[in-house]
Amino acid sequence: MNENTAHAGRDGLPVSIQADRGEPAETPSRTLVEELVAANRILFRHRVVDAFGHVSVRHDKDSSRFLLARNMAPALVTELDLVEFHLDGTPVDAHGRSVYLERFIHGEIYRAREDVMAVVHSHAPAVVPFGVSRSATLMPVWHMSGFLGLETPVFEIRETAGDASDLLIRDNALGESLAGSLGDACVVLMRGHGATVVGASIREAVFRAVYTQLNAELQLNALQLGDVNYLTEGETHTTTASVGSQVDRAWNLWKREVEADHDGEDGGA
Numbered sequence: 032m033n034e035n036t037a038h039a040g041r042d043g044l045p046v047s048i049q050a051d052r053g054e055p056a057e058t059p060s061r062t063l064v065e066e067l068v069a070a071n072r073i074l075f076r077h078r079v080v081d082a083f084g085h086v087s088v089r090h091d092k093d094s095s096r097f098l099l100a101r102n103m104a105p106a107l108v109t110e111l112d113l114v115e116f117h118l119d120g121t122p123v124d125a126h127g128r129s130v131y132l133e134r135f136i137h138g139e140i141y142r143a144r145e146d147v148m149a150v151v152h153s154h155a156p157a158v159v160p161f162g163v164s165r166s167a168t169l170m171p172v173w174h175m176s177g178f179l180g181l182e183t184p185v186f187e188i189r190e191t192a193g194d195a196s197d198l199l200i201r202d203n204a205l206g207e208s209l210a211g212s213l214g215d216a217c218v219v220l221m222r223g224h225g226a227t228v229v230g231a232s233i234r235e236a237v238f239r240a241v242y243t244q245l246n247a248e249l250q251l252n253a254l255q256l257g258d259v260n261y262l263t264e265g266e267t268h269t270t271t272a273s274v275g276s277q278v279d280r281a282w283n284l285w286k287r288e289v290e291a292d293h294d295g296e297d298g299g300a
Contacts, residue, residue, distance in 0.1 A: 078156075083154055087116075100113055133200045158244055161247060175245070
């Protein structure tokens with residue numbers, strides 16, 4: 032294939048087929064690959080993603096590359112579905128397979144934030160209201176989500192793309208604007224779209240994505256009861272450090288759960 036093309040899939044949403052560029056980097060570690068596959072399934076199991084959404088990881092052998100699945104439902108991702116990308120969103124080894132249109136979310140965040148090693152983008156239902164409300168801000172209501180800080184930033188795509196876009200991050204310019212809204216935060220909401228969560232590892236990004244969704248559910252419930260007593264700035268710092276040290280505890284459980292699900296699908300073989 033000599034040129035990049037985009038067309039509509041069966042569901043009417045855009046599917047992107049891109050020409051490959053360059054040679055693959057050194058083979059990523061087995062652990063990194065396995066964790067990226069597990070992350071896709073964990074995020075589905077915990078209702079962060081459904082048929083849509085995606086998770087990536089920075090390549091451990093070349094920081095100017097990242098790994099992301101081809102265009103498909105996260106719960107179905109296997110090692111064979113992973114594609115290597117340059118930070119500008121160009122695939123290295125897609126081999127004619129369609130890739131996510133919004134891969135620019137990942138590449139531009141990795142370009143802007145050297146500390147970020149994994150990115151989760153989702154349309155988690157409980158989070159969406161906080162991206163469109165003019166009066167409510169997503170804030171931590173419990174110790175599990177202190178990483179949100181006192182004010183979760185919201186990306187307004189109209190400021191870059193005008194008021195007639197499809198709200199998708201379909202190019203590098205939009206990805207760069209999103210990364211700018213994220214700043215040094217862990218989570219950025221996307222008005223009328225969803226959220227993007229980052230972490231210093233796949234495990235941390237998945238942990239934060241799950242607990243961002245759960246915090247949104249709890250905050251929505253609390254707001255119905257009346258005034259909400261949120262965490263203080265000091266509490267956000269201390270809980271982020273203490274709870275953040277337990278990420279592996281959650282990951283090990285969640286990974287075991289999706290492995291058991293997979294074994295069940297295979298009939299225990």
